[in-house]
Amino acid sequence: MNLIVSYISNFLSRKGSYVFFATIFARIFSFLAAWFALKLIPNKELGVVLFAYNIIVFIIPISGLGLHQSFIRYGALLKTKAEKNSLFLYVFKKGIWVSLLLIACICLISFFIDFQFKNTRTYLIVLSFIIIPSFLLEIIKAQLRLNHENKKFAFTEITQSILLLISVLILSYYFKELGYAVALLITPTLTAVLFIKKIGINFKLKNKLTITDSTFWKYGFFASxxxxxxxxxxxxxxxxxxxxxxxxxxxxxxxxxxxxxxxxxxxxxxxxxxxxxxxxxxxxxxxxxxxxxxxxxxxxxxxxxxxxxxxxxxxxxxxxxxxxxxxxxxxxxxxxxxxxxxxxxxxxxxxxxxxxxxxxxxxxxxxxxxxxxxxxxxxxxxxxxxxxxxxxxxxxxxxxxxxxxxxxxxxxxxxxxxxxx
Known part of the structure; x- marks a missing residue:
């Protein structure tokens, strides 16, 4: 029993309670956002957006070829803040380029698929751009975790959930299914913009690291x-x-x-x-x-x-x-x-x-x-x-x-x- 008490105590000291409640909060707000969308948008039109979005949801984990996964693991093994800063910049630059390439592939392939539902291709192309802000938000969260700032990490989840609910409610009310698609896109974008200044990255630092080899890329790809x-x-x-x-x-x-x-x-x-x-x-x-x-x-x-x-x-x-x-x-x-x-x-x-x-x-x-x-x-x-x-x-x-x-x-x-x- 002492082991369990000690374990929970250490978990709480690392602000685990904030992560716990932020996760529950995010799930509740995500449900509310989905419920409001269901009430504000005709089922047929909403179904098309959700069909396209579910395709993107499966692709999002491999955004940036999983470099955000490599970042959290290899970043934890680095000793200095400067090294972690340099690794963030490497992952940021390479990940954005790879994500753009992935979006281009999705857009191109969509023209060779005969979708069953009207406007699926349009929404798939629009929603594919979620890949970039989602990747950016993931490396921001990873940087906060590497800095042992789990409280701020939890607040990214809460902020994203609140922005999702507000944007879905407003945009779906005025612009129906198109507004819902835009809400899904701007939510991670706004969250990333709000928190990128809070991670303390020096964008002028250009130290080269030896760990960013093929093994680094392979790790992230398979993790994703x-x-x-x-x-x-x-x-x-x-x-x-x-x-x-x-x-x-x-x-x-x-x-x-x-x-x-x-x-x-x-x-x-x-x-x-x-x-x-x-x-x-x-x-x-x-x-x-x-x-x-x-x-x-x-x-x-x-x-x-x-x-x-x-x-x-x-x-x-x-x-x-x-x-x-x-x-x-x-x-x-x-x-x-x-x-x-x-x-x-x-x-x-x-x-x-x-x-x-x-x-x-x-x-x-x-x-x-x-x-x-x-x-x-x-x-x-x-x-x-x-x-x-x-x-x-x-x-x-x-x-x-x-x-x-x-x-x-x-x-x-x-x-x-x-x-x-």
């Missing part, structure tokens, strides 16, 4: 690809349920039954967002990392037990709050909760530790293999068990990827330590 594949893991269930069951009602049921379990995944992300820089700075301190792992796992084991027990006894009540018809899917809900615990205890931590030692490509390989297993398993389980089959597949894979991440980290960490001795 890993995020894309992980997103697909959560989407593929919905797609396969719709395809294999040919029942839109089952798609809706699974979407809402999985809403609470998957929403809970923000918890390990909050801790990792707060602590990643700290444990990366001390990644070669075996005693510190061992203690951190033990403390984290004890805390999330306790949280997992509470979640499973609560879901077992109150699952039908919780689902009835969403819709009384969902109560019959209590077993499916409980299976997903058990699966999420695998990410809580293992995957959330060890996936980040693999990134911390520079092995982001391992996360990509694990996620890609899990995606393949997901498709194969669901083709067997969904026709046989319905949406419970999809839940079983997801739960098994969440534990599987977690355990594989643990094994991979332990094996690779030993090699990393040997190289530093």
């Amino acid at each position: 690809l890993s995020n894309v594949v992980t997103q697909l893991l959560f989407v593929i269930d919905i797609l396969l349920i719709g395809y294999l069951l040919a029942d839109t009602e089952m798609v809706t049921n699974y979407r809402y039954i999985s809403l609470i379990p998957f929403s809970l995944l923000f918890l390990p992300r909050v801790f990792m967002a707060t602590d990643f820089v700290t444990f990366t700075e001390k990644i070669y301190d075996k005693a510190y990392i061992k203690k951190y792992i033990k403390s984290y796992m004890l805390l999330f084991l306790l949280i997992s037990i509470v979640l499973v027990v609560t879901s077992y006894f109150l699952g039908d009540f919780i689902l009835a709050l969403l819709d009384s018809n969902f109560s019959k899917y209590t077993q499916t809900f409980l299976i997903l909760i058990i699966g999420v615990c695998g990410i809580f205890i293992f995957r959330g931590l060890f996936g980040n530790l693999l990134s911390s030692i520079g092995k982001a490509h391992i996360n990509y390989y694990i996620a890609s293999f899990a995606l393949l297993l997901n498709i194969v398993s669901n083709y067997y389980l969904i026709p046989k068990y319905g949406i419970k089959g999809a839940a079983i597949t997801s739960a098994i894979l969440m534990w599987f990827t977690g355990v594989v991440s643990v094994i991979a980290f332990k094996l690779l960490y030993k090699k990393v330590l040997l190289k530093t001795e």
